[in-house]
Amino acid sequence: MEVDTRLLGMIGALLVIWIGFDLFTDGRFITPRNLFNLSVQTASVAVMACGMVLIIVTRHIDLSVGSVLGVVAMVMGVVQSDLLPEILGYEHPATWIVSLLIGIGVGAAIGCLQGVTVGFLGVPAFIVTLGGYLVWRGAAWWVTQGRTVAPLDSTFQLMGGGIDGTIGATWSWVFAAIAILAILGGTAYGRARRKSFDFPVKPLWAEIVTAGILSALVIAYVATMNAYPIPARAALRIAEEQGLPVPEGGLDIAHGVPIPILIVAAVAIAMTILATRTRFGRYVFAMGGNPEAASLAGINVKRMTAAIFVVMGILCAISAAIASARLQSAANDLGTLDELRVIAAAVIGGCSLAGGVGTIYGALLGALVMQSLQSGMALIGIDTSLQSIIIGIVLVLAVWIDHLYRRRHGAH
Known part of the structure; x- marks a missing residue:
């Protein structure tokens, strides 16, 4: 059946997590309500994890995605709360579209800046995005001087799920x-x-x-x-x-x-096609397998690197829309530690830090595993600090198991 054994392993681990938490919570985990909330909570990380696959496949890393999400969410919040009402009026039908497009533009610009620095200037991605982690988090605060932006446009809020979404x-x-x-x-x-x-x-x-x-x-x-x-x-x-009759x-x-799941599905399909059915995707995996050989084969590695970071910036903007819409506001701490969750989701999903290996569906499963752990531990009542310890241990174990798998199958 050509089924990836690592995929089966992830599915098995997810089932163990779900069944285990369901037993510990007296049947409160595997319920429609909790699975609905779990879906919505996973959405923003899942979208960014799709982009992180391309980053890691090409032997780079992006530590700034959480901060980029935060600053883009703040920009979109200011646009629809402070600027557009002065031009279009409150609750204008075009407000959410304009806000989202501006957010995507800002995300793409940030991604382009970081990608050009990595690809054309030769600064390691770890250093560039570590600097971005600090710069964009500070920029998010600077945009509003620490003010939480609310309320957001009601149509924009639909992208966050909830009763109306x-x-x-x-x-x-x-x-x-x-x-x-x-x-x-x-x-x-x-x-x-x-x-x-x-x-x-x-x-x-x-x-x-x-x-x-x-x-x-x-x-x-x-x-x-x-x-x-x-x-x-x-x-x-x-x-x-809606004027509906109400029975007794x-x-x-x-x-x-929920609408966020539709967004995740659309992003996953688009990214899968991009990674597996286009020249761009073939170049990405060629670069990850052997950057020197890819360059000698005629691939413009510098331009491709910049393009990959632009894609990551765009996906950060989409995640920012989902996250801020779900909370119905844009706060300064939005996206905090999301970079770790996104990297962990990609790695748990089968991305090799050595480059050249990774799948979009694996990253989505990894994001679901990560959020399931957090949601289950919260239901049990485990302290937040202990949750971080457990997730960190799970991440290290996932990388170790992946290393053993590749060594056993002759992969390097």
Whole structure:
């Protein structure tokens, strides 16, 4: 079935974590409510982890992503709270779009600055992004002199999830149908392409089983999200706004799939295509495998390095939108320690710090593992300092296990 054994290991570890925390919390972990919150909390780190894969694959590191998230979130907050109301008025339909585009532009500019410094000036990425970690965190404070920016535009807040930031039960099933069709279509297309080039293909039954498992996971996730009802008061408010009749037992309105998960899905698909189906992606892995050989082969390593950091900056801006929208404000401490969570997610997901190896789906699983650990420990009531100790130990163990795996399979 050509299944990556490391992927199976991560899935097994995730199941152990979920079942273990569910037992310790008397069944409070594996519930629709907690899984909904877990999804939303994972989203911002998962988006950045997709970009960190490219960074680590090319043998670099980015320690500034949390600070970049913080300063971009602050800029977007100021734009929609202080600047655009003077021009467009409050709650203008274009406010969220303009704010997001400005945020993406700022993120791309920061990424470009750091990428050019690394690629063209030859300063090690560790030093550049360590400096960025300090510079952009200070810049986030400087933008508003320590003031928390609130409230944010109501439409912008939908990107953070919550009661209003979901697509409802019906559209969630539409999303599931589209996802399943994409899985089946992608499986058929990939099989046809391999046959056209006379490459070996998996047995048909293996293709069917793989597609069936992925489709079942989509259905299970959507069913779980739809099993989490909106609180009674919020449901009553929605009914009043939409003029819906309220039965004696109250309304039973499902949350459905949160919008941040749709953003993560779109980013993951785009990044997977970029990494595996484009010349850009092939150049990235060639650089990670052997930078000198890649340069001799005609790849512009300096320009590619700058481009990779630009992609990372754009993804930081998208994560900033998700994180600030979820909190409905932009505070100075937003994104603190996110750089460690993002790097840990990528490494736990199978990225090799030696470069040349990494997958987008692995990073997403790594982000989910990291957030599951944090969420579970919070439910149990473990002290925050002890949570950091445990996560640090898990990260070191993940790198050690990955080292043993590569040595056993002859990888370096």
